Amino acid sequence: MKRSGGRIFWGTLKYASLLVGLFVVLFPIWIAVVTSLKSNQDLSNLGILQLPRHLDFGNYITAWNGGDLGSAFLNTAFIIVLSVVGNITLGTMVAYVLSRFEFPLKKLVLGAYLVVLFIPTITTQVAVFGVIKGLGLFDTPFALVLLYLGTDVVQIYIYMQFINRIPVSLDESAMLDGASYLRIYTSIIFPLLMPASATVAILKTISIYGDLYSPYLYMPSTSLGVVSTALMRFEGPYSAQWNLIMAASVIIAIPLVLLYLFLQRFIFAGIVSGAVRE
């Protein structure tokens, strides 16, 4: 008797908690979407929680054109594609060398990547700024590509875990056929690392898409706006026009939400393997 009473209590508490969590998560998003669909008239006449009298998609068109969001998406895509491709190439190269070869400074290389993990990137921007200017990359997308290109200890760790599961006998039989190390990397290691690369690419895409300060600092030109900076600049001329600001925010949020819908598994796996390291 007591036992089943407890079960009902816990069951109720469990679902009640989850529903509260769900509400807290969804309420802001709901408000954003509802507001983005309100005409100026509905925005001023109706209560904030009220649904629009008719759906007005005009805000989305105004936001898209007024915020130059099309070019923001193109700029962002350009930077993401270049960075991710380079990032995967460099990450697999480092991991291949570190896991398949013994050499004197190996520990030092790994240690260097580990130390960097604890340097908050934003703090060093005061000095990085000088480097970017010195390289003549200020106010070009290549400034960002270069900053995003470098691999990090989390990626190296993910890749090394995968490489260690590729039997060395595979390398050896290729060597018997006369394959060079470079050839082993390009035709055995790199292709077999594809699943890990998918995880790395998704994590990198999320972090680049959400980065705000680097584009703000290194690409001040309006024409070079990426999603974050374009959205930030959108607020100025349209301040207090919340239906437009919410429409722009929803537009900017959609691509990663779509990515999330289709690639949820990879995202969760990536976050977990990034956090659970030795």
Add this chain to the structure above:
Amino acid sequence: MKMSYRMQKNLLIVGFLIVPLALLVTFSFYPAIKLIYYSFTSWDGLSQQYPWVGWTNYTTIFTDPQLFGSFLHNFSYFIGGLIQNVVALYFAVLLSSKLKGRSFFRATLFLPYMLNAVAVAFIFKFLYLDGGALDTLLQSLGLGFLQHDWIGNDSIVNWALAFVSLWEFFGFNMVIYLAALQSIPEELHEAAALDGAGRFRTFWYIIMPNLRAIIQINLLLTVSGALEAFNIPFVMTNGSPPTATFLINTMNVAFTFNNYGLASAMAIVLLVIVFLVITVQQRLVGGGKDVV
């Protein structure tokens, strides 16, 4: 003409590491060292002159309440981060129990993490308007006495901003906790049940010890995240004085007031504090592991 594998190996190691290491040095180590040097100068960011000022910048940081005092604004993010971990662990435990609609709940609770940070900041800026959506909601729930001008009131604004951070990132911690919970062997639960352990005892004696390393990692992320809080106040309040975190002040000192020397010293102070926190935490929690 073929190279020996020995020579190939040396070439490959150098060839494969040179670009990644060059990037690491150029964008991490070199700036970090430059930062130390700048911090002892009064460089304005433009001139070729780097006037040496000794420890002046460091004494300024610790004596000017506007500078070191801005860590007070980071405090709410720290408390928010702790709550964030409790909430994340709580939902992870719920999600790892027998549950209908588990993947739906999990997917939805994680959703905020996938939204663009600027979009989230604008959504909450709208939500927090005086008499806005949040106030209206509170009113309709009969909680009208809780209504506030969330952004305009200096004494609550940092808590309101810290909540945005909690909302955005708790799903991230939750996914990590959830994976850790699911890796605890089923036999341990069964053994505990056989011994007649209740829910709390099972949680405290079986689950918690197994989560120790993961909690440590999550707390580390939380503390360094709180020390480095930047994006949310930067977008939501333009880093106005009552909300200026230490990092916001650092960036303003550099890029608005062109005092790169002082800003570099601030960055170094922040770096040292983050390192200290990590070391202390490793000692406290990591050291405990050996005892048990």
